[in-house]
Amino acid sequence: MFVKDNKLSSVKAYFQEKLSSVFSSSEIKFMFNIAAEERLSLKSAFLLPEDKALSESDLLFFHFMVKRLLKGEPFQQIIGFTEFYGLNIKVSPEVLTPRPETEELVHLIVNDLKKEALLNPRILDVCSGSGCIALALKNAFSEGRISGLEKSDKAIEVAKENVKSLKLDVSFEMCDVLTDNWPVEDNSLDVLVSNPPYVTNSERAEMSSTVLDFEPEMALFVPDEAPLLFYEAIAKKGQKLLKEKGKLYFEINEQFGKETGSMLEKNGYKNVQLLKDLQGRDRMVRAIK
Numbered sequence: 001m002f003v004k005d006n007k008l009s010s011v012k013a014y015f016q017e018k019l020s021s022v023f024s025s026s027e028i029k030f031m032f033n034i035a036a037e038e039r040l041s042l043k044s045a046f047l048l049p050e051d052k053a054l055s056e057s058d059l060l061f062f063h064f065m066v067k068r069l070l071k072g073e074p075f076q077q078i079i080g081f082t083e084f085y086g087l088n089i090k091v092s093p094e095v096l097t098p099r100p101e102t103e104e105l106v107h108l109i110v111n112d113l114k115k116e117a118l119l120n121p122r123i124l125d126v127c128s129g130s131g132c133i134a135l136a137l138k139n140a141f142s143e144g145r146i147s148g149l150e151k152s153d154k155a156i157e158v159a160k161e162n163v164k165s166l167k168l169d170v171s172f173e174m175c176d177v178l179t180d181n182w183p184v185e186d187n188s189l190d191v192l193v194s195n196p197p198y199v200t201n202s203e204r205a206e207m208s209s210t211v212l213d214f215e216p217e218m219a220l221f222v223p224d225e226a227p228l229l230f231y232e233a234i235a236k237k238g239q240k241l242l243k244e245k246g247k248l249y250f251e252i253n254e255q256f257g258k259e260t261g262s263m264l265e266k267n268g269y270k271n272v273q274l275l276k277d278l279q280g281r282d283r284m285v286r287a288i289k
Contacts (some may be wrong), residue, residue, distance in 0.1 A: 002063050008036070008052040012061050018066045031075050035065060038079060056112060056260065066156055071212045085136035090162050094154040095130040098217045101277045102195055105251050105284050106136045109191060112247065112286075113141065120144050124184055124241070126194040126234055127151075129219055131159030131170065133193060138168045149175040149182065180231050186242050192238045195228035195251035197222050227256050228263055235267045242289040250285045257282030 003010040009279040017023070023031070039061050042056075054062075060170075068078050076097045077084040085106050091097050104243050113121055120143040125134035128148030133142045137148045150156050150172060159172045174181055199220045204212065209222070223230050231250060238248050248269060252260050257274045264272045269287035277283035 003059065006056075008054060009220070011054060012146050015062065015066065016240050019069060022070065024141055025027075031069070034075075034079060035062065042176065055143075060102055072208070073211060074210055074214055077214060078250055084132045085139070086164055086243055087132070087136060088289045089132045089135070089141060090158055090165065092093075092158055092215055094152065094216060096215055098130060098132040101279075101283050103132065103250055104277050105193070105195065105249060106133055108284060108286065109137060109193060109247075109249055110140045113191070120191060121146075121190040122188055123147075123191040123193065124149065124189050126192065127196040127219070127230065128159055128172055129155050131172060132160050133195065134159075134170045134172070134175075135166055137171050137193075137235050138170045139166070147184075148172045149177055151176045154218070155216075177230065177237070182237060183239070185244050186240050189242045189248065191236075191244050191247050192234065192242055193249040194230070196234065198227070198230070198251075198253040198256075200224045200227050200253070200255075203270060206231050227253065228260060232263055232267070234286060235264055235269065238285050239268055244289060246289045248289070251283060254281040254283060257285070260285050 003014045012032055016028055019028050029186055039058060040111070062168055065078055069075060074097055076091050077093060081088045085103050088106055089098060117142055123134070123137055123144060123146045125137070125146070125148040128134055128150040131148055134146050134148040138141045138144060147170060148159065150159065151174065153174060156172050156174055163172070175182060176244055197218070199222065201221055202224050204226070235248065242248065248264070250260065261272045261274050264285065269289060272285065272287040274282055275284040275286060
C-alpha cells in the first residue's frame with residue numbers, strides 16, 4: 001500500500017509529502033479538501049474525522065490523482081470542474097480552464113450594468129469556450145438574453161453540459177468569428193464581450209507545460225504578426241451589432257493594452273478605457289459604441 005494505513009490522516013500526509021516539491025502547502029490543502037469533498041460526497045472535508053477509514057477504491061483515487069498532478073495535469077481537469085463567479089463550471093482538455101482574471105471581467109460588467117439599472121441586457125459572449133462568462137452573466141441577470149459563439153464543436157459540447165447542469169438559459173452556437181456570418185441582429189446588443197485567443201506564438205517559451213500540454217492551442221495562440229487578430233474582427237462586428245452606446249468588453253494580453261485601445265478608437269469606439277487586474281497588469285478594455 002502506498003500509505004501506511006487507510007485512514008484519512010495518512011492520505012493527507014501522503015498528499016503533502018508527494019506534492020510539496022511542486023505546490024505550496026495551501027494549494028495542497030485546497031486540492032485535497034476539494035477532492036475529498038467530491039470523492040466522499042461531503043459538504044466539507046473539514047468535518048471529516050482524521051481516523052475515517054477509506055475504501056480501497058478511494059485510496060486508489062487519491063493515489064492516481066497525485067500521479068496526474070505530478071505529470072502537470074491541471075487539478076481542475078482532474079476533478080472535472082472549477083468554481084467561477086459562484087458557479088461550478090465543468091472543464092475538460094477541450095476548453096481553457098477559467099482564470100481569476102476572467103472573473104474580474106465578469107465582475108466589471110455586472111457592476112456596470114447594475115449601476116445603469118440595465119437588468120435585462122442582451123449580451124453576446126464571443127469565443128465562449130466552457131461558457132463561463134455567458135453563464136455567470138446569466139446567473140447575475142436572470143431576465144437577460146445571453147448567448148455565446150464558439151468555433152470548437154467540442155467546446156460547445158462542454159458549454160451545453162454546463163447549461164444543463166446549472167439550469168441557466170444560455171444558447172451557444174458554432175461560429176468561426178473570423179470568417180462566418182454571425183447569427184445576431186444588427187443594433188441588438190447591449191454588451192459584446194470576449195476573452196479571445198491572445199497569446200503570441202513567441203510567448204510559448206514562457207508558458208508552463210500544464211497549459212501547453214493540457215489546454216487547447218486554438219483557444220490560446222495568435223500569430224506574432226497579428227496579435228490583435230480577434231480583437232479587430234470582433235470590434236468591427238461590434239459596430240454593426242451593438243446598440244448606440246452599447247458596450248464592448250475585452251480581456252487582453254497585457255503586452256498589447258495600448259495597441260488594443262488605439263485599434264478600438266480607430267474603429268469608432270469612444271470612452272476607451274484600459275483597466276488593470278488585481279495583480280496590477282493591463283488586463284481589460286471597456287469601450288462604448
